[in-house]
Structures are given as structure tokens and as C-alpha cells.
Amino acid sequence: MGTIGRRVAVVAISVIVSVSAGAETFGMRKQIPRPDAYGRVVMDSFATKAQVAPVVFDHWNHRNRYTCRLCHVDLGFAMRAGETGVREADNRHGLYCGACHNNKEAFGWEREERQGLTTKPVEACDRCHSVGKAITPEKDFYAVTQAMPKSGYGNHVDWLAAEAKGLIHLQDELPGITRKRKPIRYAGEVVLHAREFNMPEIVFSHTKHAVWNGCEMCHPEIFGVEKGATKYTMQDIFEGRFCGACHDKVSFPMNFDCRLCHTKDVF
């Protein structure tokens, strides 16, 4: 029996065993996250290894005060969980989470009991390192989002409308840490033609995206700047690339209504 033959047989056996033994998730609908859990990231690059509870990061509780750009461009957070590799030492040196969580901009890491929480005081560590702990967050999702315009998807909050109405104010810089940038002047709309016959065209609004993002969030890595140069399909997006880098994870999901993007009828 040749090496190649043996290799083929081993691969075939392992594939068959894994297919027949594993839970089959294809052909099913994904679970719809609860509104308060949409955009929740569990950070566990080092925590479990260091025998500390992993961090629960809720995007809703940060995007209601800060732009995406502040963390994902200026503070260097990657776009996928586990890729940034945040260490406690980094935070204490004022990097990553520690850029804000420094006892000035937001609560810090000191091991003191903090008052003013909704139930009982908890140690500062536990407020973030909360996986498996019964921590009642200081900011209650319902209380924060109650007055905001509703949508039927994601966090069930129409974030754009909330910002436009002045219900939330987004901070785009950390004085002394990040550089203040001028708002984007480019306010164009781009019409993207869908390949599928009779599928309404996409009207992409730079203006709407610029509320939370700067140019650097998308260009040049995800999308080139030359018109038509970046080729992608809906399938790519569904697999988490291009628009899917944010949409379906934090910004509005794609398994809700195609009309949120495909707005312009062809005929």
C-alpha cells in the first residue's frame, strides 16, 4: 500500500467518522440571539489559561457612547474575537481596554468594591471577567435602550435613528491618547448593482456609515477605493467577508430583511 493510498484512506476514514459522529448543523436556521446578547463577544485569548473568568464584551454598551473607529482603528482591536490577544499587562499600560478603563474615562482594574451598582457591590475585575458569574451589569440593557427608536432586528434598536435624534452622543477621540479627526466630508451614495436578475440594487450610503466609522474602517483593506475594483458576491458577505465583517455580527443582521440594503428597484 503506497503512502498516498494510505493517506487517502486515513483522510476518508476521519472525514466519515467526523461527519457521522458530529452534530449536523447544516440545513437548519441559526439561533436568533436575544436583543441584549446581539454583538456579545467572549474574550478568552489568555483568561482561562490564567485561571481567570473570560471577559464578556457587549457591543451595545460601548457603541452607544463611542464610535467603532475609536476601538477598531485607534486602539487596534481586531475584527474577530481572539485575534487581538489582549493581556492584562497591556490594559494596565493603557492599551486596548485600558485606554478607557483607567479610572478616569471608565472604571479601572483596582480590586475594590464599587458602590452604585444595581444590586450589590462587586469587585471591578468581575464586571468584565464575568463568564459563569451572576453579575448584574451596572447598565441595564432595557433601561439604556428603552427610549430609543425600535427596530425588529439585532439589538432591536435603530442605532442610526437614535443618534440622529440626539439620544446618544458618540465620542470619536480619547484626549491625549488618540488624535481628533475631522468628520468625513465625502458624503456620496454608491449604487451597487446586484448580479441576480430583478434583485433591487443596493444604495450604499457613506453618510450613514460615517456616523460610527472613519474611512479606515473599510478602506483599503476590506474594500479598495477604486470603483468596481473589489469584486464580491452575496455568498462572500454571508460568509463574513466584505459587508459581513460587521453586518450580522454587530451592525444589523442580514437574516432579517434584504430591503435594508437592497432598496432600489430595477424595474
Add this chain to the structure above:
Amino acid sequence: MHRPALLLFLALLFALAPQAAAKGRYFDLPPLPDPALYGNRLLNRSAEKNGVKPALFSHWLHRAKYTCRVCHVELGFNMELGTTEITEARNQHGEYCGACHDGKEAFGHTPDNCDRCHTGDLTAGADKFNAFAVTMPRTSYGNNIDWVKAVKEGKLQPKRTLLANPPQAIAYDKDLKLDAGWTMIPPAFFSHADHNLWLDCANCHPDIFNVKKKTTAHFSMRYNLDGKFCGLCHLRVSFPLDDCDRCHPAMH
């Protein structure tokens, strides 16, 4: 026989034999309940743990007034029983059942109404069903009601949305011819237009079916019969797969 080929054959045999034995024959479909009970569910994720009778949910009663889209897209109801985190508090907050059962759109979550849902009885409402069913176009299987025809004839006008400013539906009406994987089986025909009467693109795409033609891995009758792909709805609420020729029209 070459040794790799023999190994492969043996591996296949060992991997598939227990599954085949457990599932029985391919067309060993689950027995169908009484038409009045088809699509009925007892919701008991947390009810009995909290000393309350399980809530009866009848799909027929709800789909007579609302499309599948309203609950399974807008209200965030999952497709598997017991996976949606419905609680009384969340209902009171206007989520899940409480989005409609608020005393305005439908009867509210008030103490005198508890028993209307928390019956603990899967067969409750059968008389009501029989009275309703005689007014609808008939067919075989499932609820014995041709729901698509009922909408097309204007006998039902299920609501598409609860939102004040809903996005306008996409009129995508392409018919698909799906060639069967087995010889002698005529192709299935899929009508986007018929499905759009009840559903949104998002009910099926991209989780269940890819949008790019012929790229959905494992899509086959075997998995339909397991309750995946078409079988996710068409064994539980929409007409069951027993009705072969509704999809494979040339089949006898």
C-alpha cells in the same frame, strides 16, 4: 480489491450502518397527527419548572392571521422547540408572544387570560379548528388545508409585519427546477412566489439555503426527511413531505 479501497469500503460500512439502522427505511416518515393537531406545540422550556402549565401554541390559529415571517423573523422565534428564551417578564416587556398579546393586537398578559394559553393540553382548540377548516380550501395531509390557495383566493390575508414602517417586500418570483439525485425520480419544482406569500428571504437564506445556485452542501431528500432543509418546515407546520407530488408533480 486494493487495500485503500477496501479500507474505505469498511469505513463507510461502519460509519453508516448504525445510522441506517436507527433511521429505518428512507421513507419511514413520522406518523401524522390529527389535522386539528398538526403544528400544535406545547411550550414548556420553563413553564412547569415555574409551576405553570405549558402553553399551547397552535400554528394553524396564528398563521390564519399572520405570516410565518412575523414571528420567525421580526419577533425572533427560533425554529426548534425549547430554544427561544421566552419568559413571562419578556412577554410583559412586549417581546416574543407579548409583541401581539398586549391587550391591543391580541388578548393581553392579564391574570384572567393565563388559562387561554397555559392549558397544558395539546388537543385544546380542536373544535375551533374544525369550524375554521370547513371554510378553507381543502387538500390532503397536514392540516388538510391548502394554505397557499387560501391566500391566493383572498380567504386569508395574513399580516406580513408588525412594524410601523416595514421595508417593502422584494418581489422575487423565480421558479426553480430541482433535479432529483436518484434515478427515476422526477424533478421537484420550487416556487419562490408561493413561498413569499408566507415568508421573507431571510427565513431560508442564508442559514438553510445558500443564495448561489447549487452550492448548498448536503441538500438532499435524506436530510429533508431528517427535518433539515425543506423538512424544517415541511414536516412540522407546512404540508408534510408525505405529499410527494406537490413538489415532484410528475410522481405517481
